[in-house]
Amino acid sequence: MSIDRGGPTRPDLGIETPALLGDREFELARRLIAEWAGIKLSPHKRYMVHNRLLRRLRERGAGSFAEYMDTVQSEADEREAFINALTTNLTSFFREPHHFELLRVRAQQHRERERRPLRIWSAACSTGEEAWSIAMTLREAGCPGDVLATDIDTNVLEKGDAGVYPAERTDALPPERLRAHFLRGTGENEGWVNIRPELRGIVKFRQLNLQAQPWPAMDAFDVIFCRNVAIYFDREAQRLLLARFAQLLRPGGLLAVGHAESFPAANRAFRACGRTAYEYVPA
Numbered sequence: 001m002s003i004d005r006g007g008p009t010r011p012d013l014g015i016e017t018p019a020l021l022g023d024r025e026f027e028l029a030r031r032l033i034a035e036w037a038g039i040k041l042s043p044h045k046r047y048m049v050h051n052r053l054l055r056r057l058r059e060r061g062a063g064s065f066a067e068y069m070d071t072v073q074s075e076a077d078e079r080e081a082f083i084n085a086l087t088t089n090l091t092s093f094f095r096e097p098h099h100f101e102l103l104r105v106r107a108q109q110h111r112e113r114e115r116r117p118l119r120i121w122s123a124a125c126s127t128g129e130e131a132w133s134i135a136m137t138l139r140e141a142g143c144p145g146d147v148l149a150t151d152i153d154t155n156v157l158e159k160g161d162a163g164v165y166p167a168e169r170t171d172a173l174p175p176e177r178l179r180a181h182f183l184r185g186t187g188e189n190e191g192w193v194n195i196r197p198e199l200r201g202i203v204k205f206r207q208l209n210l211q212a213q214p215w216p217a218m219d220a221f222d223v224i225f226c227r228n229v230a231i232y233f234d235r236e237a238q239r240l241l242l243a244r245f246a247q248l249l250r251p252g253g254l255l256a257v258g259h260a261e262s263f264p265a266a267n268r269a270f271r272a273c274g275r276t277a278y279e280y281v282p283a
Helices: 023-037 043-060 065-074 076-086 097-113 129-141 154-162 175-181 235-248
Strands: 118-123 145-151 164-166 182-184 192-195 203-207 221-226 249-257 270-274 277-280
Touching: 023 043, 023 065, 023 076, 043 065, 043 076, 065 076, 076 154, 097 118, 097 129, 097 221, 097 249, 097 270, 097 277, 118 129, 129 145, 129 154, 129 175, 129 203, 145 154, 154 203, 175 182, 221 235, 235 249
Parallel strands: 118 145, 118 221, 145 203, 221 249
Antiparallel strands: 164 192, 182 192, 249 277, 270 277
């Protein structure tokens, strides 16, 4: 399929709007996102890739997808924007609540047995709802903790660090939890909620590519949340990711994965301890 370079001219950019993402550009996009982020996009994701890259193409004023893909490969800033555009960021507060119940129990046990803070990593944290939900769980359990929240997408990290969300994103939360952890906007900020200051010292947001070699130095974690991201990796990438998690988890540590993921089950050092949750038990 060739790129259709015809179509109506956008008066704001003065360029021809391409009607389709061509075969060559689509395959190049799939190869680059796999190489740079480890994300394996299936062929049926063409429509999604077209729509997300079209927004970047228009913002850059590129005349075609071919021209835009040349820019992606030659400019580091656009490479980052390309990765951001193709990263899936579906999330919500207390998504897959069984994991937070497991965390609550562990946090209470940790508070009774240990003097140090509970260390937790929210890998692929997206816009921060998972990381803040972890912090809320620690606060409710009365357990001191440190939460590292990482993602490859710099745009979502900024949103997570800001801690400001449309109020509708919290509609499913019980009123007592909403009052305990959020401030409601008033006046021109009506319709928005803000994470309370008491939680902000718990969570630190940092950029990290899970496929990068090496990762920056990190202390051992008691819990790692890595949910709904490894599903986009092939089996070898999942195996390597799990081995790297094992190096960072304390013995007995908890690994929570997504509802459609079971890759830790193939490793004898990880024992199922709940729904899509695994305990690290090295030999």
